[in-house]
Amino acid sequence: MEAFKTHTGIVAPLDRANIDTDAIIPKQFLKRIKRSGYGQFLFYDWRFDKNEQENPDFLLNREPYRNATVLLTRDNFGCGSSREHAPWAIEDFGFRAVIAPSFADIFYNNCFKNGILPIQLPAEDVQQLFEKASVPGYQLTVNLEKNFIADGQGYEKSFEVDDYRRNMLLNGLDEISATIQYDAEITDFEKNHKIHYSL
Amino acid sequence: MGKTLYEKIWDRHVVVQQQAQPDIIYIDLHLIHEVTSPQAFDGLRLANRKVRRPDRTLATMDHSIPTTDRHLPFEDKIAEQQVEALRQNCKDFGIELFDLFSARQGIVHIIAPELGLTQPGQTIVCGDSHTATHGAFGTLAFGIGTSEVEHVLATQTLKQYKSKTMAINFNGKLPIGVTAKDLILALIGKYGHDFATGYVLEYRGEAIRNLTMEERMTICNMSIEIGARAGLIAPDATTFDYLKGKEYVPQGQEWEAVMEDWRLLQSDEDADFDRAVEFDCSEIEPQVTWGTNPGLVVGINSKVPGPAEVAEEKRQMVESALAYMDLEPGTAITDIAVNTVFIGSCTNGRIQDLREAAKVVAGYRVASGIRALVVPGSQSVKQQAEDEGLAEIFMDAGFEWREAGCSMCLGMNPDIAKPGDRVASTSNRNFEGRQGRDSKSHLVSPSMAAAAAIKGHFVDVRNWPIKVGEGV
Incomplete structure (x- = not known):
């Protein structure tokens, strides 16, 4: 996984609450067995019409948002299905950070496994950012080493993220390798832990 | 503590x-x-x-x-x-x-x-x-x-990380003709589909104790639809009766010992939940979702709400849901016509669900122009439904009788709703495009879906004239 330390990029303001993972990546693209290449299907039903033509009105089909790397959105982002294809698509499209007032649990957790930083900010801060990001090309710097976002024009805001996840992202750590260090503890646990069947 | x-x-x-x-x-x-x-x-x-x-x-x-x-x-x-x-x-x-x-x-x-x-x-x-x-x-x-x-x-x-805990106390008895699906939809409708983000729920109370295991599974299945990480129901005699004799469950003396241990799996009297919610079950009607998330739901005898009737922060959500669902505020739920009916899924694809649907269907025909599917949740459910004569009831009525799978719940297999289709569905999500691009999903219980298949629109299944002696 790519480490995340600090990142600067164009903000795409997607002004909609409750964007579910079915909307982020529709079901027909979940049949692929690879982990990469999902960016082309991100927000598919909004980006493309029934004839697979680009919808020119959709934010990410307009300049400069095709090159946006910070997604700004509303409450309860990523609700619904647990599909990790959702963060895969977001990351593959080019986004490195998502800012919202709230995230669904599984999606939030999945982001950290894929080098994406989900930033939860109070609704009024998100509203303020939507106002700023109404200027096309508005950029934000996301600094995970010091836990703040800034626009280089005087706006700066700190955010919270728990230390464990922060450290994983900062160093691009693989959680499985870390857990395997406890192999002896797991084996010990299994000796005393009762499960009433074997498959 | x-x-x-x-x-x-x-x-x-x-x-x-x-x-x-x-x-x-x-x-x-x-x-x-x-x-x-x-x-x-x-x-x-x-x-x-x-x-x-x-x-x-x-x-x-x-x-x-x-x-x-x-x-x-x-x-x-x-x-x-x-x-x-x-x-x-x-x-x-x-x-x-x-x-x-x-x-x-x-x-x-x-x-x-x-x-x-x-x-x-x-x-x-x-x-x-x-x-x-x-x-x-x-x-x-x-x-x-x-x-x-x-x-x-x-x-x-x-x-x-450990989640926060929330007790959902269902008070009172579930009215006759109202199912577990209606209960969980009503809960999500009252509190909203992101209410429990960050929590693990424990469903408690008299109404829960009276539910069968199949019904309890329907409740817990939809925990994610209120935002929760998980939902729990403490095991009791109903649980043990269900499990007893199942293939992977211990038998004989070991069974007794295991039950002793399982009985300990209760929240203590003085346990401290991070949050508790009291929910009155006695007034619930059969539920029908009208919008594009499971929290946008009303009783069968209600009307589709309009943006003016909700809090300001919900107005945008309601407006976009109405636009997607192609519904006018004030439309009676019973006036909404469907052209597709799906009975199945991990929410409602168990044998009890099929029995309840078959009870409604027996002796009737699916309304003309309606595509109606029954998809058993497993091959074992399918076999049992065939043994009990349920499959025949569905097929005689004009339902398609299928092999087990997720089917139209998520439309990632050939069972996809077409653009413009309006679906009465026993599944768990009515998100935009969930069952097929530009299709419109209404979540309901199995008996409500069955009745909609027969009538071509939603009806209050509590008033359904069940034809007796039709093999159920």
Whole structure:
């Protein structure tokens, strides 16, 4: 996984609450067995019409948002299905950070496994950012080493993220390798832990 | 200070606890399916790792498979590759697979309980958000992403932060003709579909105690639809009666000992929940969703609400839901006509669901122009429904009778709703495009879906003239 330390990029303001993972990546693209290449299907039903033509009105089909790397959105982002294809698509499209007032649990957790930083900010801060990001090309710097976002024009805001996840992202750590260090503890646990069947 | 059921199960599974880190918790049963596992197996191969406990891992295929004749070749070659990948992965890593022709194949959350693999006090995970279904047994069960699927395959553990706890106290009795599906939809409708984000729920109260295991599974299944990580119901005599004699459940003396232990799986009287909600069941009507998330739901005798009737912060959501659903505020729910009916899914694809639907259907015909599907949740449910004569009732009425699978719940297999279709569906999500691009989903109980199939529009199934002597 790519480490995340600090990142600067164009903000795409997607002004909609409750964007579910079915909307982020529709079901027909979940049949692929690879982990990469999902960016082309991100927000598919909004980006493309029934004839697979680009919808020119959709934010990410307009300049400069095709090159946006910070997604700004509303409450309860990523609700619904647990599909990790959702963060895969977001990351593959080019986004490195998502800012919202709230995230669904599984999606939030999945982001950290894929080098994406989900930033939860109070609704009024998100509203303020939507106002700023109404200027096309508005950029934000996301600094995970010091836990703040800034626009280089005087706006700066700190955010919270728990230390464990922060450290994983900062160093691009693989959680499985870390857990395997406890192999002896797991084996010990299994000796005393009762499960009433074997498959 | 006492402990909640959630804390008790958690404590039994902590392998490593460290300062300022999530706990490493042990996973008793890992369920896998074709859609969210291939990339996890690829990850294992890349790192040259094995599956730590194939004997604690079970695979089936359910999401992307057709539910029509299994002997026909797949029309969808990409889906076929995915199914083939699961076969190969299970073979390479020594995992038991209930394949397409197995009598045990079915939706992952239907088969584990019916085999007795889901047992009180366990931890169960699956790369599927409806894993909370198993919580009906007092089992801590939740959905995970593919990275975590790989983590569990490699280590049989997960790194997890403990969630907050919330007690949902259902007070009063559920009125006659009102089902578990209506109860959970009404709860989500009252509080909103992100209300419980960050929490594990424990459903309690008289109404819950009176539910069968099938009904409890319907409740827990939809925990994610109110935002919760998991939902639990403490085991009781109903749970033990259901489990007794099931294939993977201990027998004889061991059964007695196991029950003793399971009886301990209750929240203590003085347990402290982070939050508690009181919910009155006595006034609930059969529910029908009208919008594009499960929280946008009303009783059958209500009208579609308008933006003016909701709080300002919800107005935009209501407006976009009405536009997508092509509904006018003030429309009576009973005036909404459907052209597609889907009975099935991990929410409502169990034998009791089919019995309830068949009771409504017996002696009637599906209204003209309606495509109606019954998709049993597992091959075992299918067999039982055929033995009980339910399949015949559905087919005589004009329903299609299918093989087991997720089917139209998520439209990633050939059972897709077409653009413009309006579906009465017993599944769990009515998101935009969920069942097929530009299709419109209305979530209901099995009996409500059955009645809509016969009438062509929603009706209050409590007034349904059941034709007796029709074989049910």
